[in-house]
Amino acid sequence: MEMTDLVVKAVGPVRLLELNRPDQLNSMSEELHSGLASVWETVADDPEARVVVLTGRGRAFSAGGNFDIMTRVQRDRAFREQNVDEARRIITGMVRCPLPVIAAVNGPAVGLGCTLALLSDLVLMADDAYVADPHVQVGLVAGDGGAFVLPLLVGLPRAKELLFLGDRVSAQDAVRLGVANRAVPKDKLMDEAMDLAGRLAALPVQALRETKRAVNRHLEQALDTVMEPALLAEQDSMQTPDHVALVEKIIASRGRR
Numbered sequence: 001m002e003m004t005d006l007v008v009k010a011v012g013p014v015r016l017l018e019l020n021r022p023d024q025l026n027s028m029s030e031e032l033h034s035g036l037a038s039v040w041e042t043v044a045d046d047p048e049a050r051v052v053v054l055t056g057r058g059r060a061f062s063a064g065g066n067f068d069i070m071t072r073v074q075r076d077r078a079f080r081e082q083n084v085d086e087a088r089r090i091i092t093g094m095v096r097c098p099l100p101v102i103a104a105v106n107g108p109a110v111g112l113g114c115t116l117a118l119l120s121d122l123v124l125m126a127d128d129a130y131v132a133d134p135h136v137q138v139g140l141v142a143g144d145g146g147a148f149v150l151p152l153l154v155g156l157p158r159a160k161e162l163l164f165l166g167d168r169v170s171a172q173d174a175v176r177l178g179v180a181n182r183a184v185p186k187d188k189l190m191d192e193a194m195d196l197a198g199r200l201a202a203l204p205v206q207a208l209r210e211t212k213r214a215v216n217r218h219l220e221q222a223l224d225t226v227m228e229p230a231l232l233a234e235q236d237s238m239q240t241p242d243h244v245a246l247v248e249k250i251i252a253s254r255g256r257r
Contacts, residue, residue, distance in 0.1 A: 006035035007057075008042070013050035013201040014194065015043045015099070022058025027066045028112060036116070037086040040093030050201040052097070053193050054120060055104040056113075061129065064111025065138075067254075070247050073238050084235045087112070087144040091227060094119040095219045098209045100200050104193035105129045105171075106186070115145025118153065118179065119219075121212060124193050125171035126186040131179060134166030135234070138250070139243030143234025148226035152218060153178050 009016040017039060019026035026032075043049050056062050073080045094101060094116070103109075103120035107129050114131045117123055125131075133150070135142035142163045150159035154177050162169065171183035184192050200208065237243055 003031055003035045005029050005032035006039060008039065010048070011194070012198075013048060014197045015046065015049045015052050017043075017052060017054045019054075019056040019062050022056075022060070024066070025060035025063035025108065026056040026058065026113065027063040028069060029066060030069065033069075033083065033086050033090075037089035037093065040090075040097040044098050049099055050205065051197040052099050052101045053104055053197050054101060054116060055106055055190065055193070058107070060107040060113075061103075061105045061109040062111075062113025062116060063108060064113045067247055067251050070138075070238075070243075071251070074244055074247070080235060080238055084144075084231055087234075088227070088231055091115070091119065091145060091148075092223065095216055095223060098212070100208065100212055102193050102197055102200075104189050105131070105180070106189055108132070111135060112144060115149070118145060118149045122196065123174070123180040124189060124196070125174055125180045125183050126189045127171050127183045128186055129171050130168040131174055132166055132168045133163055136164055137166045137246075139237060139240055139246045141230065141234040141237045143227075143230035143232075143237075147230040148222040149219065152222060 005020050007018040007020045009018070019032065021027060021029060021032060043052055069083070073083050100122065101120045103117045103123045105117050105123060105125040107126065109117045109129065109131045111133060114133045117131055133142055133146040135146065141147070146163050150162060154162070158177065161167075169177065169179065171180060174180035175183050
């Protein structure tokens with residue numbers, strides 16, 4: 001059955017992946033989360049595909065976690081384990097996808113949305129977009145990406161500051177820190193992303209893919225040593241009183257609006 005929350009379009013040799021929950025700021029649904037876990041193998045197996053462009057429809061790239069799903073994760077052990085396994089597959093799928101992945105960050109990229117941007121090979125951000133990883137602010141360990149990839153991008157002290165405090169990082173600061181390649185006027189973002197994808201698609205395939213794999217050995221080392229303990233720590237934190245209370249507080253505050 002064709003997915004609606006994650007849309008895959010063929011644009012010549014480019015595979016455009018669009019997070020398609022604009023009214024929910026592209027926060028995760030069950031379908032979107034599971035789709036992101038499997039799509040990397042799908043595009044890798046496509047003989048005509050050369051490059052992936054990942055973006056969000058609407059005004060957000062992705063708001064990350066869905067509080068209704070968080071509530072179910074707290075109560076349902078099997079669903080919790082499934083959720084963590086899908087997070088593992090999202091991370092490893094992106095790191096090991098042979099095709100270069102360009103993130104066109106069109107708006108806020110928060111939590112898992114931030115991870116999707118950070119794990120992309122090249123990151124273009126709309127000039128009014130930002131990234132943030134607020135796992136700790138909702139009582140969760142920052143296990144599904146930030147703990148293992150951010151230190152490689154910005155160094156340990158800065159990574160700890162960003163993960164502990166969950167502060168927003170503007171497009172301009174993201175470029176300065178090395179989290180993004182460039183900040184682009186919002187109305188030119190997709191044009192620039194597709195132009196860049198075209199340049200990559202024109203390169204010799206084996207040379208490009210094997211260069212990506214060689215560079216990503218740095219990420220593979222982090223996968224081997226950091227990812228699994230971080231994911232298991234996040235799984236444990238999904239049941240803590242702090243997390244349960246914080247999610248209930250957020251849901252209640254939204255209901256009062």
